[in-house]
Amino acid sequence: MKIALLGYGRMGKTIEKLAVERGHSVVKKIDQGDTYDFADADVAIDFSVPDAAVDNISMALKSGVPVVSGTTGWLDRYPEMVALCKENNGAFIYASNFSVGVNIFFELNKKLAQMMKALDSYNVSMTEVHHIHKLDAPSGTAITLAEGIIEESSKTDWILGNEESNKITIKAVREAEVPGTHTITYQSDVDEIMIEHKAHSRNGFALGAIIAAEWLKDKKGVHTMKDVLNLS
Numbered sequence: 001m002k003i004a005l006l007g008y009g010r011m012g013k014t015i016e017k018l019a020v021e022r023g024h025s026v027v028k029k030i031d032q033g034d035t036y037d038f039a040d041a042d043v044a045i046d047f048s049v050p051d052a053a054v055d056n057i058s059m060a061l062k063s064g065v066p067v068v069s070g071t072t073g074w075l076d077r078y079p080e081m082v083a084l085c086k087e088n089n090g091a092f093i094y095a096s097n098f099s100v101g102v103n104i105f106f107e108l109n110k111k112l113a114q115m116m117k118a119l120d121s122y123n124v125s126m127t128e129v130h131h132i133h134k135l136d137a138p139s140g141t142a143i144t145l146a147e148g149i150i151e152e153s154s155k156t157d158w159i160l161g162n163e164e165s166n167k168i169t170i171k172a173v174r175e176a177e178v179p180g181t182h183t184i185t186y187q188s189d190v191d192e193i194m195i196e197h198k199a200h201s202r203n204g205f206a207l208g209a210i211i212a213a214e215w216l217k218d219k220k221g222v223h224t225m226k227d228v229l230n231l232s
Helices: 010-021 050-062 075-087 100-116 140-151 203-216
Strands: 002-006 025-030 043-046 067-069 091-094 123-130 157-160 167-174 181-187 192-198 221-223
Touching (some): 010 025, 010 203, 043 050, 043 203, 050 067, 067 203, 075 091, 075 221, 091 203, 100 140, 100 181, 100 192, 100 203, 140 157, 140 167, 140 181
Parallel strands (some): 002 025, 067 091
Antiparallel strands (some): 181 192
């Protein structure tokens, strides 16, 4: 598989290393300010920055190249990219986190929320910890986890840092070189229940994106990691 990397920062370099180890080749590295050129690329993997993501995804879709995007912080324009994918009969996967373990954690989070729904004595909150270079807060993964809880509970939204009775409080911590830790806590007066996913390196995120690209390469339409991992 021939890959065009959209964004060549820390994640881009990790994806390149793991992709080569899996027998793939990186034929293009397109960073901010570079000219778009998707010649010879079978698939594009986008781990850029929020301001560049929409242009990156758009140009790849218009060029007929399937896109896997893990850039967060731009989702207010996600419906536009879905429409553009359909308009161009393209293929597109966005995930706030491509780690196989995290995507299992997403499903576990929803299941626990279902079980806790009727137990009013417990209040749910979340803490996410990432490296000091991360640009967005809370993380896209934390937002996805919060949305999963909201689907299955009386909570109506999430809020960063503060506390409101009908919202999920998310605490975002930026610390050293932490790859990513997400903790969900249900607390009552008598006890607490916690589930946690802790990444040991960026390799899990990068490998999941490559697995998604391998799966998407010859497909059409808008998909998710639930499709890739058959978690539906």
